[in-house]
Amino acid sequence: MSSELETLYQQLILDHSRHPDGFGDTTGWAPQSHQINPTCGDDITLALRLDGDRIAEVRWQGSGCAISQASASLLAGLVEGKTVPEALALASAFREVMHSRGRLELDEERFGDAVALNGVSKYLGRIKCAMLGWVALEHAAAGV
Amino acid sequence: MPTAQEIAPLDEAEVAAIRDDFPILRESVRGRPLVYLDSAATAQKPLAVIDAERDYLLHRNAAVHRGAHTLAAEATYEFEEARATVAAFVGADADELVWTSNATEGINLVAYGLSNAATTPGFDGLRIGPGDEIVVTESEHHANLIPWQQLAQRTGARLRYIPVDDDGALRMELLDERVTERTRVLAFAHVSNVLGTIAPVAELVARAHEVGAIVVLDACQSVPHLPVDFRELDVDFAVFSGHKLLGPLGIGALYGRRELLEALPPFLTGGSMITTVTMESAEFLPPPMRFEAGTQRISQAIGLAAAVHYLDGIGMDRVAAHGHALGNRLADGLATIDGVRVLGVGERVGLAGFDLGGVHAHDVGQFLDDRGIAVRVGHHCAQPLHRRLGLTASTRASASVYTTEAEVDFFLEAAADAARFFGVSS
Numbered sequence: 001m002s003s004e005l006e007t008l009y010q011q012l013i014l015d016h017s018r019h020p021d022g023f024g025d026t027t028g029w030a031p032q033s034h035q036i037n038p039t040c041g042d043d044i045t046l047a048l049r050l051d052g053d054r055i056a057e058v059r060w061q062g063s064g065c066a067i068s069q070a071s072a073s074l075l076a077g078l079v080e081g082k083t084v085p086e087a088l089a090l091a092s093a094f095r096e097v098m099h100s101r102g103r104l105e106l107d108e109e110r111f112g113d114a115v116a117l118n119g120v121s122k123y124l125g126r127i128k129c130a131m132l133g134w135v136a137l138e139h140a141a142a143g144v
Numbered sequence: 145m146p147t148a149q150e151i152a153p154l155d156e157a158e159v160a161a162i163r164d165d166f167p168i169l170r171e172s173v174r175g176r177p178l179v180y181l182d183s184a185a186t187a188q189k190p191l192a193v194i195d196a197e198r199d200y201l202l203h204r205n206a207a208v209h210r211g212a213h214t215l216a217a218e219a220t221y222e223f224e225e226a227r228a229t230v231a232a233f234v235g236a237d238a239d240e241l242v243w244t245s246n247a248t249e250g251i252n253l254v255a256y257g258l259s260n261a262a263t264t265p266g267f268d269g270l271r272i273g274p275g276d277e278i279v280v281t282e283s284e285h286h287a288n289l290i291p292w293q294q295l296a297q298r299t300g301a302r303l304r305y306i307p308v309d310d311d312g313a314l315r316m317e318l319l320d321e322r323v324t325e326r327t328r329v330l331a332f333a334h335v336s337n338v339l340g341t342i343a344p345v346a347e348l349v350a351r352a353h354e355v356g357a358i359v360v361l362d363a364c365q366s367v368p369h370l371p372v373d374f375r376e377l378d379v380d381f382a383v384f385s386g387h388k389l390l391g392p393l394g395i396g397a398l399y400g401r402r403e404l405l406e407a408l409p410p411f412l413t414g415g416s417m418i419t420t421v422t423m424e425s426a427e428f429l430p431p432p433m434r435f436e437a438g439t440q441r442i443s444q445a446i447g448l449a450a451a452v453h454y455l456d457g458i459g460m461d462r463v464a465a466h467g468h469a470l471g472n473r474l475a476d477g478l479a480t481i482d483g484v485r486v487l488g489v490g491e492r493v494g495l496a497g498f499d500l501g502g503v504h505a506h507d508v509g510q511f512l513d514d515r516g517i518a519v520r521v522g523h524h525c526a527q528p529l530h531r532r533l534g535l536t537a538s539t540r541a542s543a544s545v546y547t548t549e550a551e552v553d554f555f556l557e558a559a560a561d562a563a564r565f566f567g568v569s570s
Contacts, residue, residue: 002174005514009507014566040506040522041536063536065504066566129506 007119017066022076033139046136072133153469165190176516184542196450226449235373250383250398255291267409274300334366339488340495371460391451395444405431467494477556482569494543501568505537
């Protein structure tokens with residue numbers, strides 16, 4: 001296996017995809033957003049429980065590849081406790097790195113374990129996978 | 145006639161010689177030799193096709209069916225020769241073969257023709273409406289489903305389908321219940337693009353014709369891989385694309401039984417498909433030109449004829465035997481990997497779809513790409529079938545005349561490694 005592929009599928013990514021954080025039934029939660037990746041049919045419903053302007057809890061469900069599942073799992077851990085504007089700023093920084101074709105890296109101080117997703121930006125076909133949960137977060141938060 | 149199984153597959157030297165005609169097969173991917181197992185999505189093109197298009201564009205390019213100059217006459221002659229060549233390849237006469245952009249356009253041409261029948265003066269014989277039924281199958285590609293959903297919505301007809309069983313096989317015991325006196329159209333794929341299995345065409349056609357329904361065959365995955373004779377199959381309409389047939393992109397064809405094409409009103413209208421035009425109305429040319437509005441895809445038609453000549457040179461019975469052998473090698477090899485579920489049962493072309501122990505197809509595809517192996521991942525434009533099989537997505541390896549046994553084995557080894565890497569097997 002090439003080292004690039006090992007960078008993409010780090011153990012942390014595989015672990016998060018198998019045992020995701022925040023995964024659960026979103027029925028009745030608001031706000032929430034359902035996002036689909038039309039090329040593969042993957043889908044995520046991501047919901048927020050808000051305490052004022054603060055995200056008290058993130059819950060999501062759906063099916064997808066290891067990258068999309070791990071990304072949503074890491075997202076859940078990252079944005080809980082943050083305000084909506086802070087979470088949106090994080091989403092926007094995440095997007096910029098993902099679309100950088102490997103030129104930029106996620107800031108470890110802000111993104112913690114999620115820096116394991118850095119490798120994705122070298123794989124054009126996988127950016128949408130990593131973004132799926134984050135797009136759902138943006139749409140859910142837009143309704144606030 | 146001997147069956148495909150009795151005809152020898154292509155031997156190693158023959159495939160090696162064929163590969164020399166496909167320069168792209170010498171490309172590398174991520175530093176690894178390309179192993180192209182995505183021919184069911186689009187096939188690679190032999191030099192004969194690339195050269196035919198290039199030669200036409202370099203020396204004879206002109207618009208067809210108009211102009212008095214020599215180039216235009218030569219272009220028209222070649223364009224119509226190409227039609228005759230491709231028509232003969234599928235057992236049709238030249239005037240029964242309509243050029244389209246692709247197979248999707250061919251199906252839409254029929255579906256829109258049928259709904260236009262209600263409002264086109266002189267063409268109401270094929271009118272379809274409330275009380276009528278259109279029947280498809282649960283395993284169709286979206287291209288052979290959505291145009292019929294839309295036709296039903298436009299006309300008030302009802303869309304029904306023949307379901308599949310847990311293996312994806314058509315539930316033929318329901319055929320008589322689903323295809324009835326109300327059925328006007330039965331549309332189905334000759335070979336499933338997800339499963340690679342061959343539909344029981346004779347039985348489906350017999351029932352459709354028994355109740356007076358029109359049969360529309362999606363032949364995208366059969367024409368490139370099997371000897372196909374639409375007249376022998378007794379279908380009424382059939383579509384296929386050029387780019388899966390070693391030919392150029394941007395061209396496909398619709399076959400139509402002569403009397404049905406004559407009764408079908410046009411889909412796209414405009415130049416080149418008329419006889420007399422006034423400011424109020426127009427009279428249409430007979431088929432096939434009635435269905436070919438606008439400037440045509442001439443170099444593509446010539447390229448497609450070259451592709452058909454190329455396949456005829458190998459012999460479609462040998463092509464089919466090669467495909468069957470590789471398809472079985474793929475399916476049998478995958479079945480030995482722990483946790484792999486091979487999709488589809490029965491006779492198959494050189495194609496195998498599978499699920500790797502619930503590992504997402506994108507992850508499988510990424511792992512294989514790392515070794516230079518190109519496969520298709522996703523729902524393959526067949527969401528209802530995947531849903532029925534309990535999957536969101538699957539991985540598909542598909543072969544063509546240039547695929548070797550060694551490539552299949554290399555892929556199988558990589559699939560087994562992927563199973564270990566993603567923790568499906570130890």
